[in-house]
Amino acid sequence: MTEASRQFDFEGRIARDEKIEPNDWMPSRYRRQLVRMISQHAHSEVVGMLPEGNWITRAPSLRRKISLLAKVQDEAGHGLYLYGAAETLGAEREDLINRLLGGDARYSSIFNYPSVTWGDVGVIGWLVDQAAMVNQTMLTKCSYGPYARAMIQICKEENFHKRQGMEIMAVLSAGTSAQRAMAQDALDRWWWPTLMMFGPPDEESPHSSELIGWKVKMKSNDELRQWFVDLAVPQAEALDLQIPDPELVRDSKTGHWISGPINWDEFRSILEGEGPCNRERIESRRESHFGGAWVREAARAYEEKCRKKKALERESL
Numbered sequence: 001m002t003e004a005s006r007q008f009d010f011e012g013r014i015a016r017d018e019k020i021e022p023n024d025w026m027p028s029r030y031r032r033q034l035v036r037m038i039s040q041h042a043h044s045e046v047v048g049m050l051p052e053g054n055w056i057t058r059a060p061s062l063r064r065k066i067s068l069l070a071k072v073q074d075e076a077g078h079g080l081y082l083y084g085a086a087e088t089l090g091a092e093r094e095d096l097i098n099r100l101l102g103g104d105a106r107y108s109s110i111f112n113y114p115s116v117t118w119g120d121v122g123v124i125g126w127l128v129d130q131a132a133m134v135n136q137t138m139l140t141k142c143s144y145g146p147y148a149r150a151m152i153q154i155c156k157e158e159n160f161h162k163r164q165g166m167e168i169m170a171v172l173s174a175g176t177s178a179q180r181a182m183a184q185d186a187l188d189r190w191w192w193p194t195l196m197m198f199g200p201p202d203e204e205s206p207h208s209s210e211l212i213g214w215k216v217k218m219k220s221n222d223e224l225r226q227w228f229v230d231l232a233v234p235q236a237e238a239l240d241l242q243i244p245d246p247e248l249v250r251d252s253k254t255g256h257w258i259s260g261p262i263n264w265d266e267f268r269s270i271l272e273g274e275g276p277c278n279r280e281r282i283e284s285r286r287e288s289h290f291g292g293a294w295v296r297e298a299a300r301a302y303e304e305k306c307r308k309k310k311a312l313e314r315e316s317l
């Protein structure tokens, strides 16, 4: 087959909603775009453990500690699925991780904000996991098979994360005046950064049209952001909390909640590495990675030992 006919065949498969699998032919740019997006997503899951991990030793009860531990551990698992999905495209996990540790790789802007109270743990589960789920629910239908399948499992777990966050918020908002204030303060600080998670506005998103054309992204950044706002506003009302947006208004014709302007300068400064916790996050990842070298070494030695044992067993048969 010529390059042109392969390309034609590939476009036809995308149009028919067929999944593209690792051994199938794909344009090199489709592969590069997927590695970029999946690796950024994997890094987000791993760096995303840090703000909540900060509260594991300070969770207010054993029950809270157990569910927070389980949640943070799930995020590590999501990172593993996603690095695995990137590897099916020929990427080397070590290279991807080295780029993150070197400060050259992107991960979600949201994880560069500090988690300063227990209310932040509630709001991360409620809003950040919900935003991730809105985005990832669409990705379960994306054209690349391993990514779509990873998203199905991840969304099931994110749903539990969202519920544990909402439950924390429900308890705080129905609690003492100090607890209510803590819940409101957390919402005030995390609302706008959560809206930024969906990426720049459509007209400033360089990758969207290509990715939507290939059915990697199924909806645009602004469409997903709107979907999230429409979900979150009634939830905040049910929690009796105020969304910190004086311009938020419901469009009576469409039923959509329309937000006021987002501070994109803040978003850009985070992408340039100047957010409140950018340096701290990378430093923390570096410490864990280099401090954990002995674990990787031990795991490799054990794997080698098992391989030799199996070879000996085969020889003795």
Ligand code: FAQ
Pocket (backbone or CB within 6 Å): 036, 037, 040, 041, 042, 044, 045, 048, 049, 075, 106, 107, 108, 109, 110, 124, 128, 129, 132, 135, 196, 197, 198, 199, 200, 204, 205, 206, 207, 208, 211, 217, 221, 271
């Ligand atoms: N933060 O043209 P676009 C989670 C970059 S998982 C940082 O719109 P695209 C779970 C973008 O990379 C959260 N950078 O790009 C959890 C690009 O840079 P580049 C992560 C951002 O790819 C919960 C440039 O701006 N989810 O939270 C951000 O079409 C709780 C131009 O942007 C995913 O990764 C941002 N927010 O759309 C864990 C989902 N937005 O590469 C722990 C998969 C944009 O040219 C606790 N990814 N950029 O240098 C996606 O859906 C897409 O990649 C978007 C960006 C929507 C993130």
